[in-house]
Amino acid sequence: MALSVTGLEACAELLYRKLLQRTHWRTQELARAVKCSAGEVAQTLQALRDEGLVDVSADDPTSFRAVEPCVAFPALLARAMFEGRTLGLSPVEADRFIALHERAAERDEGVARGSGGHRTDASSVVERMVAKVEKDVTFLVPGYVDGGFAFSRPIVDLGLRRGIRLRAVWASSVFDADDAMDHAQWLAQQDVPPRMADAVPVCAMIMDGAAAVVIDHSRTPRMVRPGAELESLCSLAERLWERGAEVRRLRRTPGTGAAQRPRMQMVLRLLADGLTDDAIARRLGCSVRTVRNDVAAAMAALDARSRFQAGARAMRAGLI
Template identity: 45%
Template sequence: MRERFPAPGLGALTQRVLVGVSREITVLATTYRPGAPEFSREVAETILRRGGTVRVVLATDLLAVDAVSDHAGWLAARGAPPRTADRVPLHTLLIDDDLAVVTDPTGERFVREPARLDALHATAERLWARGVPLAHLPRSRPRTEQVLRLLAEGLTDEAVARRIGVSVRTVRNDIATTMTGMDAHSRFQAGVRAAQLGLI
Protein backbone atom coordinates (compact mmCIF):
# COMPACT_ATOMS: atom_id res chain seq x y z
CA MET A 1 0.00 0.00 0.00
CA ARG A 2 1.40 3.41 -0.94
CA GLU A 3 1.65 6.13 1.68
CA ARG A 4 -0.32 9.31 1.34
CA PHE A 5 0.72 12.71 2.62
CA PRO A 6 -2.24 14.94 3.39
CA ALA A 7 -0.72 18.39 3.06
CA PRO A 8 -3.19 21.27 2.94
CA GLY A 9 -2.73 23.58 -0.02
CA LEU A 10 -0.53 21.24 -2.03
CA GLY A 11 -1.47 20.29 -5.54
CA ALA A 12 -2.21 16.66 -6.34
CA LEU A 13 0.92 16.43 -8.52
CA THR A 14 3.21 17.55 -5.69
CA GLN A 15 1.62 15.01 -3.34
CA ARG A 16 2.10 12.21 -5.89
CA VAL A 17 5.73 13.21 -6.41
CA LEU A 18 6.43 13.13 -2.67
CA VAL A 19 4.95 9.65 -2.34
CA GLY A 20 7.61 8.48 -4.80
CA VAL A 21 10.67 9.83 -2.94
CA SER A 22 13.05 6.91 -2.59
CA ARG A 23 16.50 8.21 -1.64
CA GLU A 24 16.72 11.82 -0.56
CA ILE A 25 14.90 15.05 -0.03
CA THR A 26 16.83 18.30 0.39
CA VAL A 27 15.05 21.42 1.57
CA LEU A 28 16.36 24.97 1.18
CA ALA A 29 13.90 27.02 3.23
CA THR A 30 13.57 30.79 3.02
CA THR A 31 10.00 31.06 4.33
CA TYR A 32 7.57 29.08 6.44
CA ARG A 33 4.24 27.93 5.03
CA PRO A 34 2.00 25.90 7.37
CA GLY A 35 1.20 22.56 5.78
CA ALA A 36 4.02 22.76 3.23
CA PRO A 37 5.79 19.44 2.55
CA GLU A 38 9.19 20.78 3.59
CA PHE A 39 7.84 21.17 7.15
CA SER A 40 5.75 18.00 7.22
CA ARG A 41 6.77 15.51 9.89
CA GLU A 42 4.83 12.79 8.10
CA VAL A 43 6.82 13.30 4.90
CA ALA A 44 10.17 13.35 6.73
CA GLU A 45 9.28 10.36 8.92
CA THR A 46 8.22 8.28 5.93
CA ILE A 47 11.42 9.06 4.00
CA LEU A 48 13.61 8.27 7.03
CA ARG A 49 11.68 5.04 7.65
CA ARG A 50 12.42 3.98 4.06
CA GLY A 51 16.13 4.48 4.76
CA GLY A 52 16.26 7.73 2.82
CA THR A 53 18.00 10.98 3.75
CA VAL A 54 16.39 14.24 4.82
CA ARG A 55 18.61 17.34 4.61
CA VAL A 56 17.26 20.75 5.55
CA VAL A 57 19.02 24.11 5.28
CA LEU A 58 17.08 26.91 6.99
CA ALA A 59 17.57 30.63 6.55
CA THR A 60 18.82 31.60 10.03
CA ASP A 61 16.02 34.09 10.69
CA LEU A 62 13.42 31.32 10.25
CA LEU A 63 14.42 29.95 13.67
CA ALA A 64 12.47 32.85 15.19
CA VAL A 65 9.28 31.08 14.01
CA ASP A 66 8.19 28.68 16.74
CA ALA A 67 6.87 26.07 14.30
CA VAL A 68 10.20 26.04 12.42
CA SER A 69 12.23 25.80 15.61
CA ASP A 70 10.03 22.93 16.82
CA HIS A 71 10.37 21.13 13.49
CA ALA A 72 14.16 21.58 13.55
CA GLY A 73 14.29 20.02 17.01
CA TRP A 74 12.07 17.16 15.89
CA LEU A 75 14.38 16.46 12.93
CA ALA A 76 17.47 16.62 15.15
CA ALA A 77 15.93 14.09 17.54
CA ARG A 78 15.50 11.70 14.58
CA GLY A 79 19.11 11.96 13.49
CA ALA A 80 18.53 14.48 10.69
CA PRO A 81 19.59 17.79 12.25
CA PRO A 82 19.06 20.76 9.97
CA ARG A 83 21.67 23.38 9.21
CA THR A 84 21.31 27.14 9.03
CA ALA A 85 22.67 29.68 6.59
CA ASP A 86 22.44 33.46 6.68
CA ARG A 87 21.44 33.61 3.03
CA VAL A 88 19.39 30.97 1.24
CA PRO A 89 18.75 32.20 -2.32
CA LEU A 90 15.71 30.12 -3.34
CA HIS A 91 13.01 28.25 -1.48
CA THR A 92 13.59 24.83 -3.02
CA LEU A 93 12.63 21.22 -2.48
CA LEU A 94 15.02 18.77 -4.21
CA ILE A 95 13.56 15.31 -4.62
CA ASP A 96 16.00 12.50 -5.35
CA ASP A 97 18.14 13.49 -8.36
CA ASP A 98 15.43 14.13 -10.90
CA LEU A 99 13.07 16.84 -9.67
CA ALA A 100 13.05 20.17 -7.84
CA VAL A 101 10.10 22.25 -6.69
CA VAL A 102 10.99 25.95 -6.50
CA THR A 103 8.55 28.20 -4.65
CA ASP A 104 8.40 31.93 -5.23
CA PRO A 105 5.66 34.58 -4.90
CA THR A 106 4.05 33.35 -8.12
CA GLY A 107 3.67 29.77 -6.85
CA GLU A 108 5.39 26.39 -7.26
CA ARG A 109 7.48 25.56 -10.32
CA PHE A 110 8.64 22.04 -11.14
CA VAL A 111 12.18 21.80 -12.52
CA ARG A 112 13.26 18.70 -14.45
CA GLU A 113 15.80 20.09 -16.94
CA PRO A 114 19.20 18.48 -16.17
CA ALA A 115 21.22 21.71 -16.38
CA ARG A 116 18.91 23.58 -13.98
CA LEU A 117 18.74 20.58 -11.64
CA ASP A 118 22.55 20.40 -11.59
CA ALA A 119 22.74 24.10 -10.69
CA LEU A 120 20.18 23.69 -7.88
CA HIS A 121 21.98 20.62 -6.52
CA ALA A 122 25.30 22.49 -6.60
CA THR A 123 23.73 25.36 -4.65
CA ALA A 124 22.26 22.92 -2.13
CA GLU A 125 25.63 21.18 -1.67
CA ARG A 126 27.40 24.50 -1.08
CA LEU A 127 24.81 25.64 1.45
CA TRP A 128 24.88 22.28 3.25
CA ALA A 129 28.69 22.26 3.43
CA ARG A 130 28.83 25.83 4.75
CA GLY A 131 25.72 25.63 6.93
CA VAL A 132 25.88 25.70 10.69
CA PRO A 133 24.67 22.40 12.19
CA LEU A 134 21.71 23.12 14.40
CA ALA A 135 21.57 21.79 17.91
CA HIS A 136 18.11 21.50 19.32
CA LEU A 137 18.15 23.23 22.66
CA PRO A 138 14.74 22.33 24.01
CA ARG A 139 12.70 25.11 25.53
CA SER A 140 12.41 23.01 28.64
CA ARG A 141 16.15 23.55 29.27
CA PRO A 142 16.61 27.30 29.72
CA ARG A 143 19.54 26.55 32.05
CA THR A 144 21.63 25.59 29.02
CA GLU A 145 21.10 29.03 27.53
CA GLN A 146 21.95 30.64 30.88
CA VAL A 147 25.20 28.66 31.00
CA LEU A 148 26.10 29.76 27.46
CA ARG A 149 25.37 33.42 28.23
CA LEU A 150 27.41 33.41 31.45
CA LEU A 151 30.35 31.68 29.78
CA ALA A 152 30.18 34.28 27.00
CA GLU A 153 30.52 36.94 29.73
CA GLY A 154 33.80 35.33 30.78
CA LEU A 155 32.72 33.49 33.95
CA THR A 156 34.49 30.27 34.92
CA ASP A 157 32.61 26.98 35.29
CA GLU A 158 32.73 27.43 39.07
CA ALA A 159 31.35 30.98 38.89
CA VAL A 160 28.56 29.88 36.54
CA ALA A 161 27.65 27.05 38.91
CA ARG A 162 27.45 29.46 41.86
CA ARG A 163 25.44 32.00 39.88
CA ILE A 164 22.69 29.58 38.78
CA GLY A 165 22.79 27.31 41.84
CA VAL A 166 23.94 24.01 40.37
CA SER A 167 27.07 21.90 40.68
CA VAL A 168 30.20 22.46 38.58
CA ARG A 169 29.67 18.98 37.21
CA THR A 170 26.17 19.96 35.98
CA VAL A 171 27.59 23.04 34.25
CA ARG A 172 30.28 20.93 32.54
CA ASN A 173 27.68 18.35 31.47
CA ASP A 174 25.53 21.14 29.98
CA ILE A 175 28.54 22.48 28.10
CA ALA A 176 29.47 19.02 26.78
CA THR A 177 25.88 18.34 25.68
CA THR A 178 25.67 21.71 23.95
CA MET A 179 28.99 21.19 22.16
CA THR A 180 27.89 17.76 20.94
CA GLY A 181 24.51 19.05 19.77
CA MET A 182 26.13 21.92 17.87
CA ASP A 183 28.84 19.69 16.44
CA ALA A 184 31.37 22.05 18.03
CA HIS A 185 34.92 20.93 18.80
CA SER A 186 35.69 23.70 21.28
CA ARG A 187 33.90 26.01 23.68
CA PHE A 188 34.79 28.91 21.42
CA GLN A 189 33.17 27.23 18.41
CA ALA A 190 30.05 26.44 20.49
CA GLY A 191 29.91 30.10 21.53
CA VAL A 192 30.17 31.29 17.94
CA ARG A 193 27.38 28.96 16.84
CA ALA A 194 25.19 29.90 19.80
CA ALA A 195 25.63 33.57 18.85
CA GLN A 196 24.74 32.81 15.20
CA LEU A 197 21.57 31.12 16.39
CA GLY A 198 20.66 34.02 18.66
CA LEU A 199 20.98 31.99 21.86
CA ILE A 200 23.41 34.43 23.48
Protein backbone atom coordinates in the same frame (compact mmCIF):
# COMPACT_ATOMS: atom_id res chain seq x y z
CA MET B 1 -17.89 2.24 14.87
CA ALA B 2 -18.45 2.03 11.13
CA LEU B 3 -15.14 1.43 9.39
CA SER B 4 -14.34 2.29 5.82
CA VAL B 5 -11.54 1.90 3.33
CA THR B 6 -9.26 4.14 5.41
CA GLY B 7 -10.17 2.57 8.74
CA LEU B 8 -11.79 5.88 9.76
CA GLU B 9 -15.38 6.48 10.74
CA ALA B 10 -17.61 7.05 7.71
CA CYS B 11 -18.07 10.77 8.49
CA ALA B 12 -14.31 11.31 8.74
CA GLU B 13 -13.64 9.55 5.46
CA LEU B 14 -16.37 11.54 3.72
CA LEU B 15 -14.74 14.74 4.94
CA TYR B 16 -11.26 13.57 3.91
CA ARG B 17 -12.40 12.65 0.40
CA LYS B 18 -14.13 16.01 0.06
CA LEU B 19 -10.93 17.79 1.13
CA LEU B 20 -9.05 15.97 -1.65
CA GLN B 21 -11.24 17.61 -4.28
CA ARG B 22 -9.88 21.12 -3.77
CA THR B 23 -6.66 22.83 -2.76
CA HIS B 24 -8.11 24.13 0.50
CA TRP B 25 -11.40 24.51 2.34
CA ARG B 26 -12.69 26.68 5.16
CA THR B 27 -14.68 25.01 7.92
CA GLN B 28 -17.98 26.65 6.95
CA GLU B 29 -17.53 25.65 3.29
CA LEU B 30 -16.94 22.05 4.29
CA ALA B 31 -19.96 22.08 6.59
CA ARG B 32 -22.20 23.17 3.71
CA ALA B 33 -20.63 20.67 1.31
CA VAL B 34 -21.12 17.64 3.57
CA LYS B 35 -24.35 18.92 5.19
CA CYS B 36 -23.03 18.81 8.77
CA SER B 37 -22.80 21.46 11.45
CA ALA B 38 -19.69 23.61 11.62
CA GLY B 39 -19.03 22.25 15.11
CA GLU B 40 -19.11 18.63 13.90
CA VAL B 41 -16.82 19.47 10.99
CA ALA B 42 -14.36 21.30 13.24
CA GLN B 43 -14.23 18.33 15.63
CA THR B 44 -13.70 15.86 12.79
CA LEU B 45 -11.03 18.07 11.22
CA GLN B 46 -9.11 18.06 14.50
CA ALA B 47 -9.33 14.25 14.65
CA LEU B 48 -8.06 14.04 11.07
CA ARG B 49 -5.20 16.42 11.92
CA ASP B 50 -4.28 14.22 14.88
CA GLU B 51 -4.13 11.23 12.50
CA GLY B 52 -1.90 13.14 10.03
CA LEU B 53 -4.56 13.18 7.29
CA VAL B 54 -5.27 16.93 7.33
CA ASP B 55 -3.09 20.01 7.70
CA VAL B 56 -3.39 23.78 7.57
CA SER B 57 -3.16 25.12 4.02
CA ALA B 58 0.05 26.94 3.23
CA ASP B 59 -1.93 29.07 0.77
CA ASP B 60 -4.48 30.19 3.37
CA PRO B 61 -3.76 29.66 7.09
CA THR B 62 -7.51 29.91 7.86
CA SER B 63 -8.22 26.89 5.63
CA PHE B 64 -7.42 23.18 5.65
CA ARG B 65 -6.15 20.72 3.07
CA ALA B 66 -5.93 16.95 2.80
CA VAL B 67 -2.49 15.39 3.20
CA GLU B 68 -1.99 13.26 0.10
CA PRO B 69 -3.04 9.59 0.53
CA CYS B 70 0.36 8.34 -0.62
CA VAL B 71 1.89 10.05 2.44
CA ALA B 72 -0.95 9.97 4.98
CA PHE B 73 -2.15 6.38 4.69
CA PRO B 74 1.23 4.64 5.04
CA ALA B 75 1.76 6.74 8.18
CA LEU B 76 -1.63 5.58 9.49
CA LEU B 77 -0.63 1.95 8.91
CA ALA B 78 2.81 2.43 10.43
CA ARG B 79 1.33 3.86 13.62
CA ALA B 80 -1.02 0.91 13.86
CA MET B 81 1.94 -1.46 13.68
CA PHE B 82 4.04 0.43 16.22
CA GLU B 83 1.07 0.57 18.61
CA GLY B 84 0.20 -3.09 18.12
CA ARG B 85 -3.29 -2.42 16.82
CA THR B 86 -5.20 -3.03 13.62
CA LEU B 87 -7.20 -0.58 11.54
CA GLY B 88 -9.98 -3.14 11.36
CA LEU B 89 -9.92 -3.50 7.59
CA SER B 90 -11.31 -6.55 5.85
CA PRO B 91 -9.12 -8.11 3.11
CA VAL B 92 -11.22 -6.35 0.45
CA GLU B 93 -10.96 -3.00 2.27
CA ALA B 94 -7.21 -3.44 2.70
CA ASP B 95 -6.81 -4.02 -1.04
CA ARG B 96 -8.96 -0.94 -1.78
CA PHE B 97 -6.82 1.11 0.60
CA ILE B 98 -3.61 0.02 -1.12
CA ALA B 99 -5.12 0.74 -4.53
CA LEU B 100 -6.09 4.24 -3.38
CA HIS B 101 -2.52 4.85 -2.23
CA GLU B 102 -1.12 3.63 -5.55
CA ARG B 103 -3.46 5.82 -7.61
CA ALA B 104 -2.51 8.84 -5.51
CA ALA B 105 1.21 8.16 -5.94
CA GLU B 106 0.74 7.94 -9.71
CA ARG B 107 -1.35 11.11 -9.98
CA ASP B 108 -0.48 13.18 -13.06
CA GLU B 109 2.42 15.52 -12.32
CA GLY B 110 0.88 18.08 -14.69
CA VAL B 111 -0.50 19.91 -11.66
CA ALA B 112 3.08 20.64 -10.61
CA ARG B 113 3.47 22.56 -13.84
CA GLY B 114 0.17 24.38 -13.31
CA SER B 115 -1.32 22.69 -16.40
CA GLY B 116 -4.95 22.36 -15.52
CA GLY B 117 -4.90 20.20 -12.38
CA HIS B 118 -7.46 21.09 -9.72
CA ARG B 119 -5.07 20.68 -6.78
CA THR B 120 -1.94 22.78 -7.23
CA ASP B 121 -1.14 23.29 -3.55
CA ALA B 122 2.65 23.19 -3.19
CA SER B 123 2.61 20.81 -0.22
CA SER B 124 0.35 18.37 -2.08
CA VAL B 125 2.65 18.35 -5.09
CA VAL B 126 5.71 17.75 -2.88
CA GLU B 127 3.96 14.91 -1.02
CA ARG B 128 3.19 13.11 -4.27
CA MET B 129 6.75 13.53 -5.47
CA VAL B 130 8.35 12.40 -2.20
CA ALA B 131 6.38 9.15 -2.48
CA LYS B 132 8.49 8.37 -5.57
CA VAL B 133 11.93 9.23 -4.16
CA GLU B 134 14.42 6.37 -3.97
CA LYS B 135 17.58 7.77 -2.35
CA ASP B 136 17.62 11.31 -1.02
CA VAL B 137 15.68 14.54 -0.61
CA THR B 138 17.06 18.01 0.07
CA PHE B 139 14.87 20.88 1.25
CA LEU B 140 15.91 24.51 0.75
CA VAL B 141 13.89 26.74 3.06
CA PRO B 142 14.15 30.55 2.86
CA GLY B 143 11.28 31.31 5.25
CA TYR B 144 8.68 29.85 7.57
CA VAL B 145 5.22 29.11 6.14
CA ASP B 146 2.56 27.60 8.37
CA GLY B 147 1.47 24.37 6.71
CA GLY B 148 4.40 24.44 4.28
CA PHE B 149 5.91 21.21 2.99
CA ALA B 150 9.25 21.90 4.66
CA PHE B 151 7.54 21.65 8.06
CA SER B 152 5.51 18.50 7.40
CA ARG B 153 5.99 15.59 9.79
CA PRO B 154 4.20 13.10 7.48
CA ILE B 155 6.74 13.80 4.73
CA VAL B 156 9.64 13.18 7.11
CA ASP B 157 7.99 10.03 8.48
CA LEU B 158 7.58 8.67 4.96
CA GLY B 159 11.22 9.33 4.10
CA LEU B 160 12.53 7.76 7.30
CA ARG B 161 10.40 4.64 6.91
CA ARG B 162 11.72 4.15 3.39
CA GLY B 163 15.35 4.72 4.34
CA ILE B 164 15.69 7.93 2.33
CA ARG B 165 18.46 10.38 3.27
CA LEU B 166 16.80 13.62 4.38
CA ARG B 167 18.61 16.96 4.39
CA ALA B 168 17.29 20.46 5.02
CA VAL B 169 18.96 23.86 4.94
CA TRP B 170 17.02 26.68 6.57
CA ALA B 171 17.73 30.39 6.42
CA SER B 172 18.72 31.65 9.87
CA SER B 173 15.53 33.74 10.11
CA VAL B 174 13.39 30.59 9.94
CA PHE B 175 14.54 29.55 13.40
CA ASP B 176 12.99 32.72 14.86
CA ALA B 177 9.48 31.28 14.40
CA ASP B 178 8.41 29.28 17.45
CA ASP B 179 6.57 26.65 15.38
CA ALA B 180 9.58 26.26 13.10
CA MET B 181 11.85 25.82 16.10
CA ASP B 182 9.51 23.15 17.49
CA HIS B 183 9.72 21.33 14.15
CA ALA B 184 13.50 21.65 14.09
CA GLN B 185 13.64 20.13 17.57
CA TRP B 186 11.46 17.24 16.40
CA LEU B 187 13.71 16.74 13.36
CA ALA B 188 16.74 16.57 15.67
CA GLN B 189 15.00 13.85 17.69
CA GLN B 190 14.59 11.91 14.43
CA ASP B 191 18.35 12.34 13.79
CA VAL B 192 17.78 14.60 10.76
CA PRO B 193 18.32 18.13 12.16
CA PRO B 194 18.26 21.03 9.68
CA ARG B 195 21.35 23.10 9.03
CA MET B 196 21.39 26.89 9.08
CA ALA B 197 22.57 29.32 6.40
CA ASP B 198 22.60 33.11 6.53
CA ALA B 199 20.26 33.17 3.55
CA VAL B 200 18.62 30.60 1.25
CA PRO B 201 17.77 32.18 -2.12
CA VAL B 202 15.11 29.72 -3.29
CA CYS B 203 12.35 27.53 -1.83
CA ALA B 204 12.76 24.07 -3.30
CA MET B 205 12.82 20.33 -2.82
CA ILE B 206 15.38 18.28 -4.79
CA MET B 207 14.76 14.56 -5.30
CA ASP B 208 17.54 12.06 -6.09
CA GLY B 209 19.32 14.84 -8.00
CA ALA B 210 16.97 13.96 -10.86
CA ALA B 211 14.09 16.41 -10.39
CA ALA B 212 13.04 19.30 -8.20
CA VAL B 213 10.00 21.29 -7.19
CA VAL B 214 10.57 25.03 -6.92
CA ILE B 215 8.04 27.26 -5.14
CA ASP B 216 7.84 30.88 -6.28
CA HIS B 217 6.69 33.93 -4.30
CA SER B 218 3.04 33.26 -5.20
CA ARG B 219 3.34 29.76 -3.67
CA THR B 220 2.97 28.18 -7.12
CA PRO B 221 4.92 24.90 -7.54
CA ARG B 222 7.00 24.36 -10.65
CA MET B 223 8.73 21.16 -11.74
CA VAL B 224 12.40 21.32 -12.74
CA ARG B 225 13.64 18.48 -14.95
CA PRO B 226 17.22 17.46 -15.90
CA GLY B 227 19.04 20.35 -17.49
CA ALA B 228 21.07 23.43 -16.68
CA GLU B 229 18.58 24.77 -14.10
CA LEU B 230 18.51 21.50 -12.17
CA GLU B 231 22.32 21.24 -12.22
CA SER B 232 22.57 24.77 -10.85
CA LEU B 233 19.99 24.00 -8.16
CA CYS B 234 21.81 20.81 -7.10
CA SER B 235 25.12 22.68 -6.91
CA LEU B 236 23.50 25.37 -4.79
CA ALA B 237 22.04 22.77 -2.44
CA GLU B 238 25.41 21.06 -2.00
CA ARG B 239 27.16 24.36 -1.24
CA LEU B 240 24.53 25.40 1.27
CA TRP B 241 24.61 22.00 2.97
CA GLU B 242 28.40 21.88 3.20
CA ARG B 243 28.63 25.42 4.54
CA GLY B 244 25.50 25.17 6.69
CA ALA B 245 25.98 25.32 10.44
CA GLU B 246 24.58 22.84 12.92
CA VAL B 247 22.18 24.51 15.35
CA ARG B 248 23.42 24.12 18.91
CA ARG B 249 20.01 24.78 20.43
CA LEU B 250 18.68 21.51 19.00
CA ARG B 251 18.75 18.61 21.43
CA ARG B 252 18.75 14.99 20.35
CA THR B 253 16.67 13.05 22.84
CA PRO B 254 17.63 9.37 23.15
CA GLY B 255 14.97 6.71 23.41
CA THR B 256 12.37 8.35 21.15
CA GLY B 257 10.03 6.46 18.85
CA ALA B 258 12.42 7.09 15.97
CA ALA B 259 14.70 4.33 17.28
CA GLN B 260 12.03 1.72 16.51
CA ARG B 261 11.61 2.77 12.90
CA PRO B 262 14.71 1.25 11.27
CA ARG B 263 14.10 -2.22 12.75
CA MET B 264 10.44 -2.39 11.71
CA GLN B 265 11.38 -1.06 8.29
CA MET B 266 14.04 -3.75 7.85
CA VAL B 267 11.73 -6.50 9.13
CA LEU B 268 9.15 -5.54 6.51
CA ARG B 269 11.76 -5.44 3.75
CA LEU B 270 13.21 -8.81 4.72
CA LEU B 271 9.71 -10.26 4.92
CA ALA B 272 9.11 -9.13 1.36
CA ASP B 273 12.38 -10.90 0.40
CA GLY B 274 11.04 -14.13 1.91
CA LEU B 275 13.49 -14.53 4.83
CA THR B 276 12.55 -16.64 7.85
CA ASP B 277 12.19 -15.23 11.37
CA ASP B 278 15.52 -16.80 12.37
CA ALA B 279 17.29 -15.33 9.34
CA ILE B 280 15.79 -11.87 9.99
CA ALA B 281 16.83 -12.03 13.66
CA ARG B 282 20.41 -12.92 12.71
CA ARG B 283 20.53 -10.19 10.08
CA LEU B 284 19.26 -7.51 12.49
CA GLY B 285 21.00 -8.74 15.63
CA CYS B 286 17.82 -9.03 17.69
CA SER B 287 15.86 -11.92 19.21
CA VAL B 288 13.56 -14.19 17.21
CA ARG B 289 10.77 -13.23 19.62
CA THR B 290 11.22 -9.55 18.72
CA VAL B 291 11.02 -10.37 15.03
CA ARG B 292 7.90 -12.48 15.55
CA ASN B 293 6.22 -9.64 17.43
CA ASP B 294 7.02 -7.26 14.57
CA VAL B 295 5.75 -9.77 12.00
CA ALA B 296 2.52 -10.30 13.94
CA ALA B 297 1.97 -6.53 14.17
CA ALA B 298 2.56 -6.15 10.43
CA MET B 299 0.19 -9.00 9.55
CA ALA B 300 -2.54 -7.59 11.78
CA ALA B 301 -2.26 -4.03 10.51
CA LEU B 302 -2.17 -5.14 6.86
CA ASP B 303 -4.74 -7.93 7.37
CA ALA B 304 -2.29 -10.31 5.70
CA ARG B 305 -2.81 -14.07 5.79
CA SER B 306 0.88 -14.89 5.48
CA ARG B 307 4.28 -13.44 6.26
CA PHE B 308 5.09 -12.98 2.59
CA GLN B 309 1.76 -11.25 1.93
CA ALA B 310 2.51 -8.84 4.78
CA GLY B 311 5.83 -7.89 3.18
CA ALA B 312 4.30 -7.55 -0.27
CA ARG B 313 1.43 -5.42 1.02
CA ALA B 314 3.81 -3.22 2.99
CA MET B 315 5.73 -2.55 -0.21
CA ARG B 316 2.56 -1.79 -2.20
CA ALA B 317 1.23 0.47 0.56
CA GLY B 318 4.38 2.60 0.57
CA LEU B 319 5.61 1.49 4.00
CA ILE B 320 8.98 0.41 2.61
